[in-house]
Amino acid sequence: MFVDEAKIRVKAGNGGNGIVAFRREKFVPRGGPWGGDGGRGGDVIMESSERHNTLVHFRFNPEYKAERGRHGEGANKTGREGVDVLLKVPVGTLVYDDETGELLHEFVHPDERIIIARGGRGGRGNAQFATPTHQAPRESEDGKIGDEKFLRLELKLLADVGLVGYPNAGKSTLISRISSARPKIADYPFTTLQPNLGVVVVGEMPHEQSYVVADIPGLIEGASLGAGLGMQFLRHVERTRLIAHLVDVSDASGRPDPVQDYKVITKELASFGSGIEKKPTIIVATKIDVANPDKLKKLTTFAKRSKKAFFAISAVTGEGIEPLKWEMAKRVEAIRAKAQDPVEEADEIEAPKKKRRAPARKSVR
Numbered sequence: 001m002f003v004d005e006a007k008i009r010v011k012a013g014n015g016g017n018g019i020v021a022f023r024r025e026k027f028v029p030r031g032g033p034w035g036g037d038g039g040r041g042g043d044v045i046m047e048s049s050e051r052h053n054t055l056v057h058f059r060f061n062p063e064y065k066a067e068r069g070r071h072g073e074g075a076n077k078t079g080r081e082g083v084d085v086l087l088k089v090p091v092g093t094l095v096y097d098d099e100t101g102e103l104l105h106e107f108v109h110p111d112e113r114i115i116i117a118r119g120g121r122g123g124r125g126n127a128q129f130a131t132p133t134h135q136a137p138r139e140s141e142d143g144k145i146g147d148e149k150f151l152r153l154e155l156k157l158l159a160d161v162g163l164v165g166y167p168n169a170g171k172s173t174l175i176s177r178i179s180s181a182r183p184k185i186a187d188y189p190f191t192t193l194q195p196n197l198g199v200v201v202v203g204e205m206p207h208e209q210s211y212v213v214a215d216i217p218g219l220i221e222g223a224s225l226g227a228g229l230g231m232q233f234l235r236h237v238e239r240t241r242l243i244a245h246l247v248d249v250s251d252a253s254g255r256p257d258p259v260q261d262y263k264v265i266t267k268e269l270a271s272f273g274s275g276i277e278k279k280p281t282i283i284v285a286t287k288i289d290v291a292n293p294d295k296l297k298k299l300t301t302f303a304k305r306s307k308k309a310f311f312a313i314s315a316v317t318g319e320g321i322e323p324l325k326w327e328m329a330k331r332v333e334a335i336r337a338k339a340q341d342p343v344e345e346a347d348e349i350e351a352p353k354k355k356r357r358a359p360a361r362k363s364v365r
């Protein structure tokens, strides 16, 4: 099970206090009460977005506070409302109350919005307490406390990029170089028996981007007919946005022609029948530290002719790894942005209202 998790604290703004004030002007000898109400505290809002696919940004920054409402002012002026805080979460995120374990919300669609912590209401100023028999009230209310919650966010990871290729092509080695996944790596085929998912982060906070890469067992000729192991795992790359097709250009592959290798695997992908072979694909030549120059040249030429993006990497020297990492980020981002074109208006869903924890305090001055 590939689950991303983050724990955060959210605090909505407290309401501003209402105040006690009386009108005092030169030609108005007994001015009435005119203390304004406090402003409402800001809410903490969560919204699902297709731009995010992991929760890593919450692990960098686990605390979110909305602004408090300003206190009321004289002349019956209501205090300014606190500014809300908006947290973007990936579609599929589950939000739990970390203290009770209760599931508060599941984001199913893009652009769903909930108030996860509600700002406190502003307190009333003394102007609001005036009645015909009580014309100079000296009472006002304090603002109410904004909600505070400890949340656990959970997300089942879906891969953005699928690594495919023959066994031993270097798929697991690549994922271990670019993410924190630590799969088993060995120089025999079918080392990977289970798919591995890794979260790749590029750039610095707050401009970082992250995406999920899936490393699956190698494919071989005849995989679609049941040879090897890889086919049953192709469903993990069925929904990815991008394929990185790794081709070994060293002599370690034991096969003479990398272009032929590429074609064989592509044919197997096509036999799976869900259009994986038609996904945007980057061709990646691997093991260039020990490349057979003829093989590398042949694959390079082929990629150029077929107008496919092409990268050559070595997991041993690190050559080409950074550019590939960024290119994948760029493409994933572009495909996400495209997918995000508004298709339908999502409903606004509000979190169930919760009882206020702090009762209104009435201050008499």
Ligand SMILES: Nc1nc2c(ncn2[C@@H]2O[C@H](COP(=O)(O)OP(=O)(O)OP(=O)(O)O)[C@@H](O)[C@H]2O)c(=O)[nH]1
Pocket (backbone or CB within 6 Å): 165, 166, 167, 168, 169, 170, 171, 172, 173, 174, 184, 185, 186, 187, 188, 189, 190, 191, 192, 193, 216, 217, 218, 219, 286, 287, 288, 289, 290, 313, 314, 315, 316, 317
């Ligand atoms: N010289 C060199 N060896 C590499 C490179 N990348 C991977 N290898 C070696 O190639 C062998 C296979 O690497 P893996 O990453 O396990 O290959 P895989 O594609 O995950 O293989 P399967 O899991 O069997 O499909 C290992 O011995 C790695 O050390 C590289 O860039 N240069």
Ligand SMILES: [Mg+2]
Pocket (backbone or CB within 6 Å): 171, 172, 173, 183, 184, 185, 191, 192, 215, 216, 217, 218
């Ligand atoms: Mg592997």
